[in-house]
Amino acid sequence: MEKKLILALDGYEQRILIRALNDLRTQLIREERPTDPVDELIMKIYETRPKHFLVAEGSVAHEYR
Numbered sequence: 001m002e003k004k005l006i007l008a009l010d011g012y013e014q015r016i017l018i019r020a021l022n023d024l025r026t027q028l029i030r031e032e033r034p035t036d037p038v039d040e041l042i043m044k045i046y047e048t049r050p051k052h053f054l055v056a057e058g059s060v061a062h063e064y065r
Contacts, residue, residue, distance in 0.1 A: 018045055 009017065025038045 014045060014048075018042055021045070 021038055021042045025035050025042070028035045028038060
């Protein structure tokens with residue numbers, strides 16, 4: 001069974017991650033290496049919209065967007 005990792009990213013963090021992966025993709029193209037895994041990851045991140053979630057600590061709850 002494949003282990004999955006769940007990240008909670010806001011829109012700014014999502015854009016940083018996509019930019020970094022795109023830079024990696026550009027480097028792979030220059031080196032004439034396959035970009036398929038990076039392409040798939042960029043698409044997964046791009047298609048995932050930032051979600052609202054609620055974090056509760058004791059009797060205090062914080063809403064994040």
